[in-house]
Amino acid sequence: MTTPETKRDEDAVRRYVESLGLVLSQIGMQRMAARVFAALMTTDEGQLTASDLAAQLSVSPAAVSGAVRYLEQVGLVTKVREPGERRDHYRLYDDLWYATFLKRDRFLLMWRDAAEEGIGALGADTPAGKRLAEMQDFLSFALKEITGLYDRWHAERQKGK
DSSP: OOOGGGOOOHHHHHHHHHHHHHHHHHTTOOHHHHHHHHHHHTSTTSEEEHHHHHHHHTOOHHHHHHHHHHHHHTTSEEEEEOTTOOSEEEEEOTTHHHHHHHHHHHHHHHHHHHHHHHHHHHOTTSHHHHHHHHHHHHHHHHHHHHHHHHHHHHHHHHHHO
16 A cells, blocks of 8 residues: 555556556557556555546446456456455456466467367368468477476565565
8 A cells, every 4th residue: 555655646657557558558458458457557455446447547437347357358357355345346466477377378278279170170291281380389389488487487486585
C-alpha cells in the first residue's frame, strides 16, 4: 500500500499506465487488456475491482469485463472474492511470470503436437512436411530449454531472499 512516506505522483502513474499499455499492445496484447494489465501492475495491492479499473481507466465496465476475461484466459490475472464482499477483484498471480510462461509451455506442447500431426498428413518428404518438421524440432528444443530456464529462475529468486 502507498503510505504518506511513499506518496506517488498520480498523474505520472496514469501516464505510465498508458505508456505500458501502449507497449504491450504494440507487442500483440489486446489494447484494453494491455491497459487493464498495466493498471493492475501499478497498484500496490496487485488487485482491483472491475469498477475500480473502469474508473481508473475512464472506460465502461463492459470494456473491463472483456479485458479481464482475456487476461484470465492467457493466465495473467485471476478472479478472487474478498471475504464479506460481493464484488469480484482481479488480481495478478503471485508468481506471475512463472505462471504465465508455464501456461505458454502447454501452448508450445499443443503447437508441437499439431506440427507432428501435420507431418503425418503431408508426408515428411514434402516441402510442407519438412517445414513442419523444422517447426516441430524447434518447439521440442524450446520446451526442453524452458524447463532449465524455470529451474534457474527459481534458484535465482531463492538467492535474493
